[in-house]
Amino acid sequence: MSSDNVATEVLVLAEHTDGTLSKTTAELITAARILGEPAVVLLVSGSSGEASGGSSDATVDALCAQLGELGVAHVVLARSPEFGLYLVTPVVQALAQLVRERKPAAVLLTASADGKEVAGRLAVLTGSGLLTDVTELHGDGTATQEIFAGSAIVASRIITGTPIYAIRRNAITSQLAVPVQPEVHTVEVLLSASARASRILDSVVEPKGNRPELTEASVVVAGGRGVGRAEDFQLLEQLADQLGGAVGASRAATDGGLYPHQFQVGQTGKSVSPQLYIACGISGAIQHRAGMQTAKNIVVINSDSTSPIFDIADFGIVGDLHEVLPQTITALRERAGS
Ligand SMILES: Cc1cc2nc3c(=O)[nH]c(=O)nc-3n(C[C@H](O)[C@H](O)[C@H](O)COP(=O)(O)OP(=O)(O)OC[C@H]3O[C@@H](n4cnc5c(N)ncnc54)[C@H](O)[C@@H]3O)c2cc1C
Secondary structure (H helix, E strand, C coil), rough: CCCCCCCCEEEEEEEEEEECHHHHHHHHHHHHHHHHHEEEEEECCCCCCCCCCCCCCHHHHHHHHHHCCCCCCCEEEEECCCCCCCCCCCHHHHHHHHHHHCCEEEEEEECHHHHHHHHHHHHHHCCCCCEEEEEEEEECCCCEEEEECCCCCEECCCCCCCCEEEEEECCCCCCCCCCCCEEEEECCCCCCHHHCCCCCCCCCCCCCCCCCCCCCEEEEEEEEEHHHCCCHHHHHHHHHHHHHHEEECCCHHHHCCCCCCCEEEEECCCCCCCCCEEEEEEEEECCHHCCCCCCCCEEECCCCCCCCCHHCCCCCCCHHHHHHHHHHHHHHHHCCCC
16 A cells, blocks of 8 residues: 655654544644654554444544544554554554555654653664654754753754654644645554564553643642642642643652652653643752753742752742642632632
8 A cells, every 4th residue: 555655754653542632643743744744643453344442433533533623634544453452562563564665754753651662662673763752853854852851952863764753742832734634544554473472461540530631731730848748739739720730749749658659740750841830849850850841831839949940940939838829729719700
């Protein structure tokens, strides 16, 4: 198949849950347009005409419609009954097959833990260069990355194979495009025995509250050791709910049992890049900053005016968070009339 691709086609690996594309996919599509024409890869469990693994034809239609709204003219539907049964290897094989068949100008995926693993394996399989944690992409293929926990910014260009870029969530602002009716190209993916090396036996879905996903939220209210007690994180939750945001925490807070580990922000936690990051009782260690310093606006609440976090603050409040947060929540509620 696929003599229909163009030389500047850029493959984008879509992320989707329950028939809804992630916000990150729209960001990747915008990034792909910098290099060429995006062709979005949808991985679908099941063979043609067969609905399995939750990927019904209705789901596929819904996803294609969302991609059309984002102005995507080409969708590559990669089907295998075995997606979802194994870890990342089937995804890697699907992308490697598409790289061989479609000879794209580049491949873009999200710099999540899974995305980076897929990108690394794909680079080895296709003999290509890879850049991860990309925060900016330019038309000549140069990518900007933050390295050494964000303490240095480098610009690099891939000179080998099909360039693979793992793009940081929230680093690129998705742009609106003229809606189109996408052309759908279906590919049956053939898995090798090595792709079946480790099979998923069971999986448990973590209970999710009403707050947005931490890595996708446009507002993050984060707390550190300065919050003091686990129950005082309720203040941060109230502020986050008032602003439609998510709650994050420093490693000292998660290690100290103040908040669950899955919400840790930083070098060994999650990377966030929201429009607004409110750091409460966080000192601003380099490992914490590595996960949040690309936030567009940083507000700091800290009782110690010499804390290094103030160096990256757009707006700082020197004060006890136990006094500042209740006043802020009350003021926001009054403003919202609730
Ligand atoms: C390999 C490695 C990886 C790491 N990865 C991460 C990571 O991913 N994420 C991460 O966060 N850390 C990480 N760390 C830990 C990091 O070095 C810091 O120890 C940690 O970020 C400190 O957390 P904190 O700012 O909450 O605590 P502290 O440094 O103890 O700071 C607490 C702050 O709260 C303020 N405060 C105290 N009371 C109040 C109050 N009542 N009101 C307002 N402010 C108050 C204090 O002035 C202080 O600035 C890592 C460390 C290593 C070595």
